[in-house]
Amino acid sequence: MNNINNTSSWPRAIVFIDMNAFFASVEQLDYPEWRGRPIGITNGIQGTCIITCSYEARAYGVKTGMRLKQARHLCPDLLQVPTHPHRYAEVSRNIMHALQDISPDQEIFSVDECFLDVTHCQQLFGTPEQIGLLAKQKVFAASGLLCSVGVSGDKTTAKYAAKQFKPNGFSVIPPWESRERLKNVPVIELCGIGEGITQFLAKYGVRTCGDVAQLPISILGKRFGNIGRRIWYMCQGADPDPLHSYVADAKSMGHGKVMPPNTVDPNVIMTYLRHMCEKVARRLRKNNLQAQHFFIGLRSYDWGWMGNKGQTILPTDDGKMIFELGQKIISDHWTKIPVGQIQVTALDPQRANLQYDLFTTPDEKRTALNTIIDDINAHFGEFTIAPATLLQRSSMHNVIAPAWKPDGHRQSI
Amino acid sequence: MKFTIQRELLLHALQLVIGVVERRQTLAVLSNILLKISNNQLHLVGTDLEVELTSHLTLIGDHVAGEITVPGRKFVDIVRSLSDEVMLEISDKNQNVIISSGRSRFTLTTLPAKDFPTSATLPNTIELTLKQTAFLVLLEQTYFAMAQQDVRYFLNGLLLELNDKKVRTVATDGHRLALCDLAMPLLSESTQVIIPRKGVMELLRLLNHNDDEISIKISTQSITLTTREFIFNSRLIDGRFPDYNKVIPKAGDKTVLIDKDLFKQVLNRVAILSNEKYHAVQIQLNAGLMAVIANNPEQEQAEEEVEIDYQGPVVNINFNVNYLIDAITALSTSSIKLTFSNPDSGVLIEGIGIDNVLYIVMPLRI
Numbered sequence: 001m002n003n004i005n006n007t008s009s010w011p012r013a014i015v016f017i018d019m020n021a022f023f024a025s026v027e028q029l030d031y032p033e034w035r036g037r038p039i040g041i042t043n044g045i046q047g048t049c050i051i052t053c054s055y056e057a058r059a060y061g062v063k064t065g066m067r068l069k070q071a072r073h074l075c076p077d078l079l080q081v082p083t084h085p086h087r088y089a090e091v092s093r094n095i096m097h098a099l100q101d102i103s104p105d106q107e108i109f110s111v112d113e114c115f116l117d118v119t120h121c122q123q124l125f126g127t128p129e130q131i132g133l134l135a136k137q138k139v140f141a142a143s144g145l146l147c148s149v150g151v152s153g154d155k156t157t158a159k160y161a162a163k164q165f166k167p168n169g170f171s172v173i174p175p176w177e178s179r180e181r182l183k184n185v186p187v188i189e190l191c192g193i194g195e196g197i198t199q200f201l202a203k204y205g206v207r208t209c210g211d212v213a214q215l216p217i218s219i220l221g222k223r224f225g226n227i228g229r230r231i232w233y234m235c236q237g238a239d240p241d242p243l244h245s246y247v248a249d250a251k252s253m254g255h256g257k258v259m260p261p262n263t264v265d266p267n268v269i270m271t272y273l274r275h276m277c278e279k280v281a282r283r284l285r286k287n288n289l290q291a292q293h294f295f296i297g298l299r300s301y302d303w304g305w306m307g308n309k310g311q312t313i314l315p316t317d318d319g320k321m322i323f324e325l326g327q328k329i330i331s332d333h334w335t336k337i338p339v340g341q342i343q344v345t346a347l348d349p350q351r352a353n354l355q356y357d358l359f360t361t362p363d364e365k366r367t368a369l370n371t372i373i374d375d376i377n378a379h380f381g382e383f384t385i386a387p388a389t390l391l392q393r394s395s396m397h398n399v400i401a402p403a404w405k406p407d408g409h410r411q412s413i
Numbered sequence: 414m415k416f417t418i419q420r421e422l423l424l425h426a427l428q429l430v431i432g433v434v435e436r437r438q439t440l441a442v443l444s445n446i447l448l449k450i451s452n453n454q455l456h457l458v459g460t461d462l463e464v465e466l467t468s469h470l471t472l473i474g475d476h477v478a479g480e481i482t483v484p485g486r487k488f489v490d491i492v493r494s495l496s497d498e499v500m501l502e503i504s505d506k507n508q509n510v511i512i513s514s515g516r517s518r519f520t521l522t523t524l525p526a527k528d529f530p531t532s533a534t535l536p537n538t539i540e541l542t543l544k545q546t547a548f549l550v551l552l553e554q555t556y557f558a559m560a561q562q563d564v565r566y567f568l569n570g571l572l573l574e575l576n577d578k579k580v581r582t583v584a585t586d587g588h589r590l591a592l593c594d595l596a597m598p599l600l601s602e603s604t605q606v607i608i609p610r611k612g613v614m615e616l617l618r619l620l621n622h623n624d625d626e627i628s629i630k631i632s633t634q635s636i637t638l639t640t641r642e643f644i645f646n647s648r649l650i651d652g653r654f655p656d657y658n659k660v661i662p663k664a665g666d667k668t669v670l671i672d673k674d675l676f677k678q679v680l681n682r683v684a685i686l687s688n689e690k691y692h693a694v695q696i697q698l699n700a701g702l703m704a705v706i707a708n709n710p711e712q713e714q715a716e717e718e719v720e721i722d723y724q725g726p727v728v729n730i731n732f733n734v735n736y737l738i739d740a741i742t743a744l745s746t747s748s749i750k751l752t753f754s755n756p757d758s759g760v761l762i763e764g765i766g767i768d769n770v771l772y773i774v775m776p777l778r779i
Binding site: 249311312313350351353354355356357358359360 | 562563564565585587588589590655657660690691710733757758759773775776777778779
């Protein structure tokens with residue numbers, strides 16, 4: 001393989017772009033006084049969990065997922081900054097859009113990461129290395145932010161390469177070197193390989209990517225199916241996975257919320273229930289979907305979930321219908337013990353109003369009402385118009401979903 | 414209790430009732446089969462509290478009367494695994510049942526017969542007799558349109574209607590409807606009952622296309638069907654079946670006659686590239702030509718044209734292809750008639766030369 005001339009084009013070229021401490025960087029961009037200072041992002045000013053933090057804070061050992069109290073202990077000067085999800089979405093959208101100028105073959109991996117397949121751009125923009133540098137420039141021009149870029153012949157190796165130097169890193173692993181470069185890398189460092197797979201491999205004495213290559217592919221295939229087979233290729237720097245540029249249909253769609261600890265007041269629970277039902281319904285409508293089967297439940301820390309799957313008469317996208325189902329499920333399953341969490345999930349989202357029914361027609365009045373409410377709320381903000389029972393709710397912030405995509409069905413949680 | 418019997422006879426009688434015995438039960442006695450000997454007859458009974466099946470055998474050799482229940486599945490497995498044509502001796506001893514045959518002996522645990530729930534004999538309001546094959550046809554033509562687990566629980570069953578010198582079955586899941594009539598000139602009663610899905614599926618398994626007479630007794634709460642081999646008893650669904658007459662399209666003016674097998678083949682071929690979730694196919698009618706089109710999210714497309722004798726306006730309508738195939742498959746005639754009306758009402762599917770069967774399939778909005 002070494003006889004491949006570096007000036008000829010690569011058979012496959014993938015560029016991976018990873019924004020550095022994205023939310024924190026956006027805040028430091030918008031508020032120059034915070035630049036160079038350790039900041040930790042929390043959900044609103046009441047949030048107690050560090051969603052992410054700046055590199056200055058990381059130097060003190062502050063990590064994502066840490067409690068604010070513990071972070072302050074490590075870094076007394078830590079500045080708490082509430083999230084601005086809409087702003088992050090805006091910056092992300094600008095970045096993703098700018099990168100499409102390089103290649104339309106783009107997989108938005110998360111709010112701050114994406115893959116570009118530049119195999120077919122090499123005549124246009126030069127070597128994959130040059131395209132990788134171009135990506136960095138495009139990101140900076142679109143946002144004023146720095147990013148780390150990895151370039152290789154497959155997705156997994158490109159992502160691994162981007163991880164090598166942070167922040168503002170740049171790393172190229174030509175495809176003919178991938179196998180050798182990954183050889184001594186512990187398997188767990190590759191994207192998508194977690195504890196479960198690592199433990200399974202450890203039973204065979206396998207720790208590094210090189211070890212995996214020695215293992216018969218059938219062992220991984222038998223245990224993990226196609227994902228297992230993919231891992232075998234991934235470890236040899238030959239991840240066959242193509243870029244997924246479209247957002248797959250939602251398999252389920254749900255919203256959950258942590259309620260005040262040990263809630264027993266049925267009115268509080270019903271307010272949260274209505275809120276979650278309205279959110280699920282609104283999201284179904286936004287994506288032109290309806291569902292007929294729902295999971296609705298309350299969680300007690302001692303007894304786990306109390307709830308069940310239920311069915312509406314016709315597929316629905318109306319919060320009121322879901323709420324009525326929820327009231328029934330909760331009255332059947334909640335044993336009045338203290339609970340701390342609520343969940344409403346649509347289990348079978350499907351195209352709205354697809355199948356005509358012989359005996360029931362959709363409620364056109366409700367449909368028209370929901371359309372108007374959605375239009376008003378889109379203009380003046382979520383829940384500007386809402387069922388009156390929701391007036392009592394405490395302010396419940398939306399959190400940007402890690403899997404946010406400009407056009408996806410996952411926007412907030 | 415004690416009796417001797419040939420393996421095949423017992424196995425056949427057991428297989429008639431075992432279908433209703435659920436594998437997992439909350440009530441232990443429901444996984445058992447009741448064995449009862451009286452008047453030279455051996456009765457075997459299985460139940461799930463909704464459907465009860467009884468088969469009977471005449472005993473020839475020596476036997477001792479009595480009744481007891483034994484684990485159903487194990488009993489069937491034992492009898493099935495023994496060699497052909499052997500004689501089995503079955504007796505109870507110390508609250509066990511012992512099955513002996515040659516050098517094999519099996520001892521099964523039992524539960525007392527008095528704990529076995531048997532259906533109460535309700536006053537029968539209506540009784541009728543008809544040929545087994547005729548009743549089986551009524552079921553076969555309609556059962557597939559029953560709902561599976563609809564919240565409209567009355568749809569999870571089959572409507573049996575006696576009215577106007579006809580026996581009629583109707584099944585619908587809201588998306589499609591199947592209807593079949595059997596003329597009975599001497600019928601004077603009228604009633605409407607809903608047989609639960611499980612009972613219908615059990616009858617389809619048990620009945621045969623023969624000319625034996627069967628008797629049906631309908632009470633307000635249950636239906637009993639008696640054949641030479643078994644007695645079937647099922648509770649009825651307590652609910653109001655929707656007014657199906659209202660939804661049978663009557664204003665259909667766009668009619669297509671087509672060869673059944675040809676149309677079915679076309680649908681089966683086109684269905685390969687239909688959306689895996691919605692199974693949508695588009696039917697286009699143009700003068701002299703029908704086109705059937707399907708495509709899927711992978712941007713693949715199937716299209717097939719059939720020449721038809723049609724001169725009406727252009728029609729463009731989408732259906733779940735499986736619903737069409739189910740209905741067409743059930744029809745026994747070689748040609749069929751499709752009647753379309755407006756785009757938001759269903760297509761009427763009938764066989765040419767018969768007027769006792771009809772299907773309605775509601776369209777998809779695409």
